Structure formats: C-alpha cells, structure tokens
Amino acid sequence: MALIVQKYGGTSVGSTERIKNVAKRIAKFQRQGHQVVVVVSAMSGETNRLIALTKEIQEQPDPREYDVVISTGEQVTIGLLAMALQDININAKSYTGGQVKILTDNTFTKARIISIEENNIRRDLNDGKVVIVAGFQGVDKDGNITTLGRGGSDTSAVALAAALKADECQIYTDVDGVYTTDPRIVPEAKKLDTITFEEMLEMASQGSKVLQIRAVEFAGKYKVKLRVLSSLDEKDAIASSGNNSGTLITIEEDKQKMEHAIISGIAFNRDEAKLTLTGVPDKPGIAFQILNAISQSNVDVDMIIQNVGRDGTTDFSFTVNRGEFEKALSILERVKLQLGAREILSDNKICKISAVGVGMRSHPGVATKLFQTLSDENINVKMISTSEIKISVVIDEKYLELAVRVLHKAFGLDK
Amino acid sequence: MALIVQKYGGTSVGSTERIKNVAKRIAKFQRQGHQVVVVVSAMSGETNRLIALTKEIQEQPDPREYDVVISTGEQVTIGLLAMALQDININAKSYTGGQVKILTDNTFTKARIISIEENNIRRDLNDGKVVIVAGFQGVDKDGNITTLGRGGSDTSAVALAAALKADECQIYTDVDGVYTTDPRIVPEAKKLDTITFEEMLEMASQGSKVLQIRAVEFAGKYKVKLRVLSSLDEKDAIASSGNNSGTLITIEEDKQKMEHAIISGIAFNRDEAKLTLTGVPDKPGIAFQILNAISQSNVDVDMIIQNVGRDGTTDFSFTVNRGEFEKALSILERVKLQLGAREILSDNKICKISAVGVGMRSHPGVATKLFQTLSDENINVKMISTSEIKISVVIDEKYLELAVRVLHKAFGLDK
Numbered sequence: 139m140a141l142i143v144q145k146y147g148g149t150s151v152g153s154t155e156r157i158k159n160v161a162k163r164i165a166k167f168q169r170q171g172h173q174v175v176v177v178v179s180a181m182s183g184e185t186n187r188l189i190a191l192t193k194e195i196q197e198q199p200d201p202r203e204y205d206v207v208i209s210t211g212e213q214v215t216i217g218l219l220a221m222a223l224q225d226i227n228i229n230a231k232s233y234t235g236g237q238v239k240i241l242t243d244n245t246f247t248k249a250r251i252i253s254i255e256e257n258n259i260r261r262d263l264n265d266g267k268v269v270i271v272a273g274f275q276g277v278d279k280d281g282n283i284t285t286l287g288r289g290g291s292d293t294s295a296v297a298l299a300a301a302l303k304a305d306e307c308q309i310y311t312d313v314d315g316v317y318t319t320d321p322r323i324v325p326e327a328k329k330l331d332t333i334t335f336e337e338m339l340e341m342a343s344q345g346s347k348v349l350q351i352r353a354v355e356f357a358g359k360y361k362v363k364l365r366v367l368s369s370l371d372e373k374d375a376i377a378s379s380g381n382n383s384g385t386l387i388t389i390e391e392d393k394q395k396m397e398h399a400i401i402s403g404i405a406f407n408r409d410e411a412k413l414t415l416t417g418v419p420d421k422p423g424i425a426f427q428i429l430n431a432i433s434q435s436n437v438d439v440d441m442i443i444q445n446v447g448r449d450g451t452t453d454f455s456f457t458v459n460r461g462e463f464e465k466a467l468s469i470l471e472r473v474k475l476q477l478g479a480r481e482i483l484s485d486n487k488i489c490k491i492s493a494v495g496v497g498m499r500s501h502p503g504v505a506t507k508l509f510q511t512l513s514d515e516n517i518n519v520k521m522i523s524t525s526e527i528k529i530s531v532v533i534d535e536k537y538l539e540l541a542v543r544v545l546h547k548a549f550g551l552d553k
Numbered sequence: 554m555a556l557i558v559q560k561y562g563g564t565s566v567g568s569t570e571r572i573k574n575v576a577k578r579i580a581k582f583q584r585q586g587h588q589v590v591v592v593v594s595a596m597s598g599e600t601n602r603l604i605a606l607t608k609e610i611q612e613q614p615d616p617r618e619y620d621v622v623i624s625t626g627e628q629v630t631i632g633l634l635a636m637a638l639q640d641i642n643i644n645a646k647s648y649t650g651g652q653v654k655i656l657t658d659n660t661f662t663k664a665r666i667i668s669i670e671e672n673n674i675r676r677d678l679n680d681g682k683v684v685i686v687a688g689f690q691g692v693d694k695d696g697n698i699t700t701l702g703r704g705g706s707d708t709s710a711v712a713l714a715a716a717l718k719a720d721e722c723q724i725y726t727d728v729d730g731v732y733t734t735d736p737r738i739v740p741e742a743k744k745l746d747t748i749t750f751e752e753m754l755e756m757a758s759q760g761s762k763v764l765q766i767r768a769v770e771f772a773g774k775y776k777v778k779l780r781v782l783s784s785l786d787e788k789d790a791i792a793s794s795g796n797n798s799g800t801l802i803t804i805e806e807d808k809q810k811m812e813h814a815i816i817s818g819i820a821f822n823r824d825e826a827k828l829t830l831t832g833v834p835d836k837p838g839i840a841f842q843i844l845n846a847i848s849q850s851n852v853d854v855d856m857i858i859q860n861v862g863r864d865g866t867t868d869f870s871f872t873v874n875r876g877e878f879e880k881a882l883s884i885l886e887r888v889k890l891q892l893g894a895r896e897i898l899s900d901n902k903i904c905k906i907s908a909v910g911v912g913m914r915s916h917p918g919v920a921t922k923l924f925q926t927l928s929d930e931n932i933n934v935k936m937i938s939t940s941e942i943k944i945s946v947v948i949d950e951k952y953l954e955l956a957v958r959v960l961h962k963a964f965g966l967d968k
Contacts, residue, residue, distance in 0.1 A: 200636050206628060206635070
C-alpha cells in the first residue's frame with residue numbers, strides 16, 4: 139500500500155464529464171489499496187474568466203482581492219470531484235488551501251508555502267477517504283487567502299507529497315511525459331523515461347511547460363519522487379509496480395545508471411523580451427541596484443548578462459517575460475537616470491533556446507556544436523548564457539522553430 | 554455618524570458595471586462619515602450555473618461538497634466589489650463567511666447562524682475601511698463551509714447588523730419597497746412606507762419575495778431596523794435623516810402611531826402543492842409522526858391543517874413547495890403504511906393567497922369579506938388557515954391572478 143499524491147490540471151478537469159473520468163481513475167488506485175491525495179486546478183478557462191472579471195473592475199487588481207476571486211476556481215473543482223467520487227461510492231472529502239491549512243507568506247498572487255498541517259488529511263486517509271485539495275492556494279498567518287501564482291497547483295501537489303512523505307507525486311497533464319523538445323515543432327521529439335531534477339529545472343525554466351519550476355525545485359529539495367504522465371492514458375503508473383509510464387524525475391545517481399544522451403532536450407521560451415542598460419558605471423553594487431528595482435516591482439528576471447567593462451563603464455542586459463516588458467522598461471528609465479547610464483536598448487521580439495543535459499559536464503564541445511548548427515542556418519545569436527548543464531541563446535523570434543528543429547537533429551535527439 | 558449594514562442582491566451585482574455602481578453608492582455613504590458593512594450575493598445567474606454543475610455530477614449532490622461549490626459565487630463578488638471600491642479610492646476589505654467568522658451549525662445547504670465574531674470587522678471599520686462580507690455562507694465549528702439556503706444573504710446582513718448593533722440594515726433589491734401586492738398582477742398596488750415585523754413575516758412567508766423570512770425573524774428578534782429599498786433608485790435613504798425611501802420594517806408600536814389600513818397586503822405563493830392523509834387513527838402523537846418523517850428529509854412544510862375527527866380517524870393535510878412534492882409524496886406513502894391510514898390525496902396545481910394585516914385583530918369581518926369576495930367570483934376554497942394577523946386560503950392555481958386582484962380591491966388597497 140502506497141500513499142500517492144496525484145495532481146490533475148485544468149484540462150483534465152475541464153468539464154463535468156472529465157471530472158467523472160478523473161474520479162474513475164482515482165477510484166481504481168484507491169481500490170488497489172492505496173491512499174490517495176488529489177490536488178486539482180480550476181476547470182480550464184475558469185481562471186481566465188475570473189481574471190477577466192477582475193480586469194473589468196480594476197486595471198491593476200488589488201492583489202489581496204484578486205486572490206479572493208481567483209481562488210474560487212479551484213474551490214469549485216474540489217467540490218465537484220468529491221461529489222463525483224461519492225457518486226461511485228468512494229468516500230471523499232474536499233479541502234480548500236485554508237482548510238488544510240497550507241500556510242503561506244502574504245505575497246498575494248505569488249505566495250510561497252511555509253508549512254502544511256497534515257493531521258486532518260492523515261486522519262481522513264486513515265478513515266479510508268480520498269482527500270481532495272484545492273491547488274494553487276493557501277492562507278497567510280492572518281487568514282487571508284493567497285494564491286501561489288499560475289501553475290501553482292504543481293507546487294501544492296509536491297509540497298503535500300513532501301509533507302505527507304508520499305511514495306510518489308504524480309502530475310497528470312495532457313501530455314504523456316517530458317519530451318526532448320516540443321513535438322508540435324519537432325514531430326520526431328522523443329518522450330524521456332527519466333530526467334534528472336536539474337535537467338527538469340532547466341527544461342521547465344526554459345519554457346517546457348510540463349511542470350512548474352517551483353514544483354521541481356521543491357521536489358528536488360525534499361526528495362519527492364515525481365512523475366509526469368497523461369490523464370488521457372489508460373495505463374496507470376505506480377512507482378512501486380515498476381511501471382514506466384510517463385516520465386520519472388529522478389535524482390542524478392539513479393539516472394547515471396542508465397544510458398543517456400549528452401543532451402536531454404531542447405527547451406525554448408517564446409515570450410521573452412530583452413533589455414540592456416549601456417554605459418553603466420563599472421563599480422560594485424551596480425547589478426544589485428538595477429535588479430533590486432526590477433524585482434521590487436515583482437517582475438521576474440530570467441537571463442542576466444554583464445560583460446567585462448571598458449572605459450570604466452559596462453553594459454548590463456537581462457530578459458523578462460514579454461508581458462512584463464513595458465513595466466520593466468519604465469523602471470529601467472528611472473534606474474538609468476539614477477545611475478547616470480548612457481541608454482536603454484530593448485527588443486521584445488526575441489526568444490530563448492536552450493540545450494539541456496547533465497552529460498554536458500563530461501562532454502566538451504556541446505557549445506561548439508550548438509553555435510555551428512545555428513551559424514549554418516545563418517541565425518544570429520544575440521545573447522549567450524551558460525550553466526553547468528545548459529547553454530541558452532537569445533535569437534530573433536522568427537527563427538525559433540527552425541533553430542529548435544536543427545538543434546534537436548544535431549544532438550541526435552530524434553534517434 | 555451611523556453604522557449601516559447594506560445588502561445587495563444578485564441583480565444589483567449582476568455585472569462588473571453594476572458592481573461599480575454599487576461601489577459608487579457605498580462610497581457616497583462612507584464619505585458622509587458613516588461606517589459601512591456590505592453584504593453581497595453572487596452575481597445573478599452564477600449560483601444557478603454552479604448548481605447546474607453539481608447536478609451534472611450528482612443527481613442528489615453531497616450537501617457538504619455542494620456548499621463548497623456554491624459558496625464560491627459570493628466569494629467572487631466580495632473580491633470584485635472590494636476592487637471596485639479601491640479603484641475609486643475607498644479603502645475596502647473583503648471577508649468570506651469563514652474569515653469573519655460567521656459560525657453556523659452543520660446543516661449543510663440550510664445552516665443556521667450561531668454567532669458572529671465582530672472584532673476584525675470592528676477594527677477595520679475603525680481604520681476607515683468599508684467591510685465587505687460574503688452573504689449566504691458561514692463555517693461550522695470544524696471549519697467546514699456551510700450555506701444558509703437560498704436568499705440567505707438577507708439573513709447574513711441582518712445577523713451582522715444585530716451583532717454589530719448597526720443603526721440600520723438596508724436591503725437593496727430590484728424593487729423600491731414592499732407593496733400591497735405584486736404590481737405585476739395588480740398595477741394599482743401601492744408601496745408601503747412602513748410595515749410591522751409580524752406583517753412582513755406573514756407577507757414574506759406567503760411569497761412576497763422581497764425579503765427572506767428568516768431575515769425578518771432575526772430582525773424582529775434583535776430589534777434590527779430594517780429597510781427595503783431599490784438599488785436602482787438614486788435617492789439614498791438613511792434612517793437618521795428621516796428619509797422615507799423604500800419600506801421601513803418597524804416594531805408594532807411605531808406603526809400604530811400612524812394611520813393604517815386593516816389589511817396591509819395580499820400575499821400569494823404560486824409554487825405550492827398539498828398532500829392529505831385520510832383515515833389517520835385519531836390519537837396523540839399522530840401529527841408528530843407524520844411531520845417528523847417529512848422534516849427529517851429537510852422538506853419544508855408550510856400550512857398544516859387537521860380537522861376534528863370522526864369514527865376514531867381524522868384527515869391530516871399540509872402544503873409543501875412544489876419542488877419538493879414528489880419527495881414528500883414518497884415519504885407519505887411510507888408513513889401511510891406505518892400508521893395504517895386510508896389513502897393519500899394530493900394536488901400540485903394549487904396556490905395560496907393570504908390577506909395580512911395587524912388591523913385584523915381589532916376589526917372583525919375580514920374573513921367574511923374575503924370569503925364573500927372569492928365566492929362572488931366562483932372561486933372554490935380548498936383549505937383555510939388563519940393566524941392572528943393573516944387569513945390564508947388554498948385555491949386552484951388558475952385563479953391566482955383573479956383572486957389577488959379582487960381581494961386587493963375589496964380591501965381598498967388601491968386607494
């Protein structure tokens with residue numbers, strides 16, 4: 139008997155018919171003798187409907203009240219799923235984030251989980267109930283409703299799995315695992331049976347939108363066995379049965395026992411924008427002064443690049459999500475004046491492409507091959523950033539598909 | 554400076570545009586120096602949408618989970634209204650029933666309020682905030698979400714007004730007050746400036762759907778000054794200003810100072826069904842045995858009539874809401890066998906009409922006039938029930954409009 143946390147995303151619970159199917163799947167697990175905790179998202183479309191309502195009221199919705207409104211999406215799903223289970227004679231009970239309680243800080247719309255009370259859930263599981271928890275939400279210490287930001291349901295699931303010391307955390311999505319790259323762009327893309335946490339982190343942060351990056355971080359930190367699999371697939375994957383459905387996200391040692399390619403996948407992010415502040419005085423504290431202003435406005439910065447300076451000044455570049463481009467730009471105008479920098483260069487028609495793989499550590503020449511492949515196609519590289527297991531380049535957005543395809547082939551991922 | 558509780562129904566907050574208008578109205582009160590607590594319903598249509606979802610999942614939805622789903626409607630409205638107020642620079646904060654907390658029993662879908670914690674609301678009011686509370690909902694002692702049943706937002710408002718010792722509780726609806734009868738049926742119907750709690754109770758329970766009966770009971774019990782008025786009306790009514798907008802529901806002494814008619818209004822209820830169990834052994838405890846079985850299934854019984862017995866047996870009749878007719882009928886089949894009663898007579902094409910007025914106490918002849926009026930129109934009376942300030946008759950549904958019109962005229966309510 140295992141304790142399994144399952145997470146179903148918005149598409150999997152997108153209609154009452156689909157909710158009933160999810161209930162059947164859960165019932166199968168429970169009847170096998172497993173204890174099941176289920177985390178659900180809002181029905182697909184619902185969160186967008188709610189966000190639209192808030193925007194009709196206020197251009198920049200008040201964050202506390204925004205969370206009050208947005209969190210109702212998941213609350214509807216938990217109630218409906220509990221009913222669907224009871225309708226097929228499975229004892230089930232729903233919990234909002236506050237009822238669990240999933241304690242978070244009070245950064246409304248982007249809260250972080252501090253702790254999870256497990257006693258009530260444990261009691262219900264021991265009573266033979268399926269426990270259903272609203273993903274994406276929690277409460278702060280004053281009882282205010284908070285949300286974890288988009289995709290936060292994955293984080294809820296992993297955090298619950300960690301708190302309950304679950305045997306496996308299964309993330310059900312509309313894809314059947316993590317691929318070497320997006321199959322919509324490269325039809326030859328292959329499903330990976332395993333991927334390391336580190337690789338998954340790089341893949342996720344690069345825009346392979348299978349799992350939320352914070353969820354993967356959390357899973358890595360607390361050694362939660364994480365599996366991505368399809369809610370449409372009829373085969374049921376349980377770790378203990380040795381079944382290899384979906385993609386298992388493992389710690390690196392496990393992975394190294396297996397054969398693996400140097401590069402695990404090609405990730406990309408379409409919605410990027412880059413900003414450069416030129417002629418910045420080259421002295422200590424400059425990076426902090428720029429980034430602090432940006433992050434205080436809750437704009438997430440992705441790549442950060444600063445090259446060696448000349449003539450006592452340097453150029454400082456970073457990328458942000460395209461949706462936050464205008465906001466970042468206006469902050470940078472202020473910073474420019476404060477620092478006496480020369481000018482701001484910006485481009486919001488860019489994308490980022492990354493080659494990711496732990497094999498990179500022991501195999502030199504990956505970067506060379508990457509640049510050569512892009513050069514052969516006459517694709518100009520605008521920014522470069524590397525980590526131990528990843529090389530990322532910023533290029534013109536129009537070359538995205540082409541670059542992904544040629545890199546996928548060059549690194550033999552279609553084999 | 555007064556403390557005012559205002560309640561806005563589903564139509565008043567039926568769109569983001571209307572929510573903004575409600576915000577403007579609230580702002581006006583607050584800028585006059587009043588402390589304002591606002592109770593809101595779900596946006597019109599939303600509760601029905603949620604109910605439909607639950608029915609798609611389960612024919613008889615699990616009550617606990619039903620409340621989890623249904624209560625989200627009000628939660629969306631409180632967040633949106635708080636945003637709308639902040640957008641016009643009014644400091645506002647929303648509260649779910651659980652956040653207040655409005656403690657109820659655990660009769661899901663029909664919970665009753667036990668107590669209300671007022672400290673947080675009081676603190677926010679003193680900080681100059683408008684406090685917005687989700688109507689219709691609370692939590693039980695175990696933290697489960699409960700709802701108060703349809704129309705429960707009125708009850709939430711009055712209970713809050715009582716707990717906070719508010720100067721006035723204003724119920725905003727799409728009508729501008731309580732009328733002598735439904736103006737859609739009798740165009741000459743007149744708005745009442747005042748009505749007593751008792752009369753209002755009889756009017757409400759008889760189907761004048763302006764206010765929920767429990768709200769009026771509550772208001773009477775805790776001496777809450779209650780005013781019904783239109784959210785579309787531009788005149789703002791405040792008790793302290795002596796303004797006579799809407800209809801003020803008063804205790805009887807106040808009313809007796811004023812001129813008033815013998816009959817205040819003609820109420821009616823279209824959706825009734827009647828059931829009769831004939832040949833019931835005429836012995837103590839019979840009424841209890843019948844009604845207990847019915848009420849344990851949460852079917853609300855309205856009129857109850859038992860006439861003197863003959864030959865050691867009696868006939869026992871009652872009316873229920875038409876939506877619960879089938880349910881009541883099947884329970885009664887069981888009771889019939891248990892009691893060895895003769896047969897069940899039933900009719901679900903009936904309606905109930907009532908003449909209501911405290912003047913009835915001191916003016917004999919009201920009943921006579923009522924029966925004569927109906928008789929003149931050849932309308933057969935099927936059941937009769939009277940209280941100190943009300944006479945109700947059950948008649949064929951098809952005569953409803955006719956009966957209301959002739960009675961309205963006979964009692965001079967169009968004058």
